[in-house]
Amino acid sequence: MPSSISAVGRLVSDWVDDLHSELDRHGYTAVLHAGRFTDPLDAARAWAELRPAAVIALDGDRLTAQAAELLRRAGVRGLIAFAARPVPGVHTIGFDHALIGATAAEHLIARGRTRIGVVMPQERGLGLFAEPRLAGAESVAARHMATVTPVELSYTRESATALARRWRSLGLDSVFAYNDEYAALLLHALRAEGISVPQDVAVVGSDDLVLSSLQEPPLTSIRLDLASPAMVADAVHELVETGATAPVPDIKAILVQRETS
Structure with missing residues (x-):
C-alpha cells in the first residue's frame, strides 16, 4: 500500500x-x-x-x-x-499544522515577546507544512499586541549565518523556527553573531527531538502527540x-x- x-x-x-x-x-x-x-x-x-x-x-x-x-x-x-x-x-x-504555530506563538507572547519571526524553510515541499504553521502563529498574534514576520531559511550553514547577520535589522525578539533541526541551526548561527538566547531572542522549535535537550541552551520545543x-x-x-x-x-x-x- x-x-x-x-x-x-x-x-x-x-x-x-x-x-x-x-x-x-x-x-x-x-x-x-x-x-x-x-x-x-x-x-x-x-x-x-x-x-x-x-x-x-x-x-x-x-x-x-x-x-x-x-x-x-x-x-x-x-x-x-x-x-x-x-x-x-x-x-x-x-x-492541523496551524496548531503548532499557534502553540509556539501563544508561548512566546506569554513570555512577553511581541515581535515574532517564523522560519519558512526553503527546501522543496516544506511550504505545504510551513504555511499553516505561519497562519497559526498569525492568528494568535492578531488577538494580541504582537506581530509575526516570516523569515526565509534554507537548511545550510551559509543560509543560517546570513540570516543571523541581519537579525538585528529585523527587530525581532523571538522566533518559531519550524522544527528542532532548523531551530538548532539558527541557534548556533545567532550565538556566533553574539546574539544571546533567550535574552535577545527567544527560540522555539518543534518535534521535541533528542537534539533539542542537548542544545546550549536547551531548546524549547513543541512535542507532537502522534498516534x-x-x-x-x-x-x-x-x-x-x-x-x-x-x-x-x-x-x-x-x-x-x-x-x-
Whole structure:
C-alpha cells in the first residue's frame, strides 16, 4: 500500500519507518510514494495504478472527495488521511499544522515577546507544512499586541549565518523556527553573531527531538502527540477487512519549555 509524505523532519520519518514495520505485522507491503502532485486527482491516479489495498495520505489536506472516490473505484478498501479537517469518504486523523504555530506563538507572547519571526524553510515541499504553521502563529498574534514576520531559511550553514547577520535589522525578539533541526541551526548561527538566547531572542522549535535537550541552551520545543504506528496499522487492517474502524486520536501539540524561551 502506498503512503504519501513530504520531508517534514526526522520525527515523522522515524514514525513512518515504524509504521512500515507494523504494517508488515499484518502482512502488508508498504510503498512510500513521494511524488509531488499539484492536482489531487493526479496523485490518486498514480496511487490507483499500484492497485493497493489501502492508501495512507500523510499530507491529507490535499486529498479531495473526488480523489477518494477514484481510489475506491480502483478497489482501494482502506483510506486514511492525516488532515486538518475531515475528508469526505476518508477515515481522517486530525493533524492541523496551524496548531503548532499557534502553540509556539501563544508561548512566546506569554513570555512577553511581541515581535515574532517564523522560519519558512526553503527546501522543496516544506511550504505545504510551513504555511499553516505561519497562519497559526498569525492568528494568535492578531488577538494580541504582537506581530509575526516570516523569515526565509534554507537548511545550510551559509543560509543560517546570513540570516543571523541581519537579525538585528529585523527587530525581532523571538522566533518559531519550524522544527528542532532548523531551530538548532539558527541557534548556533545567532550565538556566533553574539546574539544571546533567550535574552535577545527567544527560540522555539518543534518535534521535541533528542537534539533539542542537548542544545546550549536547551531548546524549547513543541512535542507532537502522534498516534502510535501500531494503532494506525491496526486501523488500516480493520478498514481493509471490514470497511470500518474506531476513531484514531487527533495529533496534539504540547509545549515543552526549556531555556531558549
